[in-house]
Amino acid sequence: MxxxxxxxxxxxxxxxxxxxxxxxxxxxxxxxxxxxxxxxxxxxxxxxxxxxxxxxxxxxxxxxxxxxxxxxxKRVMFDHIGYLTNERRLGIICQQAETAGLRVQRGEKRTFISTSHSFRVELQTHQEAVDEIDSPFRLQSLNIETTTDGLEQEINQLLHPYSSGVQSLITHRHALHSALISHPAFEETVDPNGVKLISARTSS
Structure with a gap:
C-alpha cells in the first residue's frame, strides 16, 4: 500500500x-x-x-x-516514496530489485531501494507507521516528474504483481508533481514544496 x-x-x-x-x-x-x-x-x-x-x-x-x-x-529535493507491505512481499520485491540491478539497503525497520530515476522506494513492514491502516484518508497515487522515460515501467516491475500507484511525467527535473488523496472531502491545494494535492473526487 x-x-x-x-x-x-x-x-x-x-x-x-x-x-x-x-x-x-x-x-x-x-x-x-x-x-x-x-x-x-x-x-x-x-x-x-x-x-x-x-x-x-x-x-x-x-x-x-x-x-x-x-x-x-538548502533547497527543495524529493527523496523517496514509501509502501506498507509484509515480510513475504518484502522478500519478493527485494529479489526483483536485485535481479533488475537496483541497489537494496535492508534495515531492521525499513528497506530502501534506489531507482534509476533519482529517488528511492521505501518498504515498511510496521503498520504502526500510520495512524489508521483502513482509513478512508489515503494516498491513491503519486505523479512523479522525471527527465527520462521508463519510470512507471521500472516501478511496476519492481512491485509486480502488486499495484504501484505511480504515474510519471517527463519534464526538465526530478520532483514529486502531485499526490492523489482518496478522501472525498479533501480540496485541491499545493504544499510549500510545490506538491499539488488533489482529491480523487475532483481528479477526473
Missing part, C-alpha cells in the same frame, strides 16, 4: 503548518542541536524552540493511512 513521501526542504516550519491545517498531526520532530540529535516532539511547538539553531533531520506528520516526512535542506 502506497502511504508515504519524503522531501528535504528549507521550508520546515511552513511545511509543518501547511499539513497541520489539513488535519495532519506531528508524530515526531528530531533535530540536531548543540552537536547531538534531540527530540522536539509535541506537546512542544515552534514557539518553544523557534529561536534555537536546530537542524531538523526529520519531522513526521500523519493523517489516516498517510505518513509524510521532511527534513532540513
Amino acid at each position: 502506497l502511504f508515504h513521501y519524503h522531501h528535504w526542504t528549507p521550508y520546515i516550519e511552513q511545511t509543518e503548518a501547511f499539513y497541520a491545517r489539513l488535519g495532519f498531526r506531528v508524530s515526531q520532530r528530531i533535530g540536531k542541536y548543540n552537536g547531538s540529535y534531540q527530540s522536539f516532539d509535541p506537546p512542544l511547538d515552534w514557539d518553544d524552540f523557534r529561536g534555537r539553531p536546530i537542524t531538523f533531520r526529520i519531522i513526521e506528520m500523519r493523517r489516516g493511512s498517510v505518513n509524510i516526512t521532511f527534513g532540513q535542506g
Whole structure:
C-alpha cells in the first residue's frame, strides 16, 4: 500500500503548518542541536524552540493511512516514496530489485531501494507507521516528474504483481508533481514544496 513521501526542504516550519491545517498531526520532530540529535516532539511547538539553531533531520506528520516526512535542506529535493507491505512481499520485491540491478539497503525497520530515476522506494513492514491502516484518508497515487522515460515501467516491475500507484511525467527535473488523496472531502491545494494535492473526487 502506497502511504508515504519524503522531501528535504528549507521550508520546515511552513511545511509543518501547511499539513497541520489539513488535519495532519506531528508524530515526531528530531533535530540536531548543540552537536547531538534531540527530540522536539509535541506537546512542544515552534514557539518553544523557534529561536534555537536546530537542524531538523526529520519531522513526521500523519493523517489516516498517510505518513509524510521532511527534513532540513538548502533547497527543495524529493527523496523517496514509501509502501506498507509484509515480510513475504518484502522478500519478493527485494529479489526483483536485485535481479533488475537496483541497489537494496535492508534495515531492521525499513528497506530502501534506489531507482534509476533519482529517488528511492521505501518498504515498511510496521503498520504502526500510520495512524489508521483502513482509513478512508489515503494516498491513491503519486505523479512523479522525471527527465527520462521508463519510470512507471521500472516501478511496476519492481512491485509486480502488486499495484504501484505511480504515474510519471517527463519534464526538465526530478520532483514529486502531485499526490492523489482518496478522501472525498479533501480540496485541491499545493504544499510549500510545490506538491499539488488533489482529491480523487475532483481528479477526473
